[in-house]
Amino acid sequence: MDRLKGKVAIVTGAASGIGKATVELFRSEGATVVGTDASEGADVQSDAGSEDAVRDLVDRVVTQHGGLDIFFANAGISGGFATIAEQTEADWAEILRVNLIGPFLAIKYAGPVIARRGGGSIICTASVAGLRSGAGGAAYSASKAGVINLVQNAAQQLSGSGVRVNAICPGLIETGMTRPLYELARATGREERLGELNPLQRGGEPVEIARAALYLASDEASYVSGTALVVDGGLSSSHPTASRFDLRML
Numbered sequence: 705m706d707r708l709k710g711k712v713a714i715v716t717g718a719a720s721g722i723g724k725a726t727v728e729l730f731r732s733e734g735a736t737v738v739g740t741d742a743s744e745g746a747d748v749q750s751d752a753g754s755e756d757a758v759r760d761l762v763d764r765v766v767t768q769h770g771g772l773d774i775f776f777a778n779a780g781i782s783g784g785f786a787t788i789a790e791q792t793e794a795d796w797a798e799i800l801r802v803n804l805i806g807p808f809l810a811i812k813y814a815g816p817v818i819a820r821r822g823g824g825s826i827i828c829t830a831s832v833a834g835l836r837s838g839a840g841g842a843a844y845s846a847s848k849a850g851v852i853n854l855v856q857n858a859a860q861q862l863s864g865s866g867v868r869v870n871a872i873c874p875g876l877i878e879t880g881m882t883r884p885l886y887e888l889a890r891a892t893g894r895e896e897r898l899g900e901l902n903p904l905q906r907g908g909e910p911v912e913i914a915r916a917a918l919y920l921a922s923d924e925a926s927y928v929s930g931t932a933l934v935v936d937g938g939l940s941s942s943h944p945t946a947s948r949f950d951l952r953m954l
Contacts, residue, residue, distance in 0.1 A: 707922045709734030711824070712769045714761065714814070716752040716806065717779030719745030722829065722877065725910035726776055726917050733918060735774065738765050742779070752779035752806040762813045772817045773824035774921045777810035780829055781844075788842045796843045803847035804854065811858045815867050823866020825921045828855055829913075830871040830932055832940045839875075839939070848873075852932045859930030868929040870920050875936025876907040903938035 713730050717723035718739025723746075727739040739746040740761060748764075751757040765772055783791070783799040807828040818824040833840030834848030851871055858869040916935045919925050934940055 705732075706734040707918065707924070708774070711735045711773040711921070712765065712771055713737045713774035713776065713921065714765055714772065714810075715739045715776040715778060716750070716810070717741055717829070718747070719743050722874065722910045722913045722917075723776075723778045725914040726778065729911065729914040729918055730774075730921065733922075735921075736769055738769075740779075752777065753801040753809070755809055758806075758809040759813050762817055766817055771821045772814060773821055774827070775810050775814035775818070775825075776827045776829075776917055776921070777807040778827075778829040778917075779806055780847075783841050783844045785841050791841070791843055799843040800847050800850070803844065804850040807851050807854055811854070811869060815858070815862055815865070815869075818867045819862070819865040823868070825925070826855075826858070826867060826869045827917050827920050828869070828871045830855075830873045832873050832875050832934060832936045835873060835932075835934070835940050855932065856930045868920070868925065870925070870928060870930070871932040872913060872916050872920070873932050873934040873936065873940070874908065874913050875902060875934075875939040877910060877913060878907055901939060902936060903941065906937065908935065908937060 708730055713735045715723050715727050715737060718727050719741035723739065727737050730737045738748060740748040740750040742751050748761065750761050762772060780803045781799060783795055811826055814826055818826065828851050830851040831840060831848040833845040834852050837845060855869045855871045862869060913935055916933055920928065920933065
């Protein structure tokens with residue numbers, strides 16, 4: 705199929721997981737894709753949370769490929785499940801730098817370039833953790849809530865440009881970020897419990913998020929902007945139970 709034929713795309717966090725699956729799927733649909741990651745394993749090694757790096761990346765892609773149509777700001781870090789009392793200012797600063805400032809920079813530098821091509825798509829990876837508590841650590845969840853609000857603001861500020869800005873909110877997906885959780889479940893014989901809290905009773909695969917990104921990148925989503933597409937097996941259709949506060953945490 706050629707749903708992205710002739711399009712030029714950047715995908716961050718492309719060395720593994722969702723990013724890698726998206727690079728492969730976009731290419732299979734006819735796009736020219738530059739995959740980037742802070743670690744080795746992508747086409748380009750680049751820091752998604754660095755202004756200089758993102759600006760240079762966009763400039764390089766435009767120079768080499770004549771323009772840009774799609775930017776998937778997918779790179780992110782989890783920060784673990786430490787409590788608020790256990791986390792430091794430095795923990796929060798780094799998580800927000802990658803997870804929230806990264807998408808901001810993607811929008812800032814890719815938006816005008818995509819607009820000059822007549823429009824296109826910017827996609828940011830948020831999370832169900834950004835919708836409510838219970839699906840990630842506090843800093844990670846706050847960063848992803850920020851991404852959801854960011855795409856709403858960006859969609860409005862890019863009104864009339866033809867640039868659509870949306871977020872994807874994955875649930876539990878087997879990626880490099882969640883690998884320790886999956887490995888622990890397998891080592892303890894509890895793999896079948898992964899995803900047990902969602903109606904589909906399983907974790908998701910990276911390609912299932914890549915397919916959502918393909919939809920948002922393609923002309924099939926031509927009337928979709930400023931929204932957060934949830935892909936979580938139904939997890940966020942309910943609310944988690946509250947845990948009891950314990951003074952020993954402090």
